[in-house]
């Protein structure tokens with residue numbers, strides 16, 4: 201597994217549930233319009249960031265390996 205992930209939130213699908221902030225408070229924050237943003241474009245590869253991506257009800261969180269660009273979540277088929 202990569203040490204660092206590139207973290208993106210597709211704000212066209214984010215519904216502002218805030219679940220990602222609950223799962224990974226260091227990784228995500230909600231703006232005043234209740235849209236999620238990654239705190240930084242890259243994050244340490246942690247269970248909590250992965251849990252946030254997996255737990256997003258609309259799969260708005262996209263994780264890719266920072267070094268190789270390989271898909272982490274959603275996983276490639």
Ligand code: SF4
Pocket residue numbers: 209213214215216217218219220221235236255256257258259260261
């Ligand atoms: S869990 Fe998904 S839908 Fe909810 S705020 Fe985070 S990115 Fe948006």
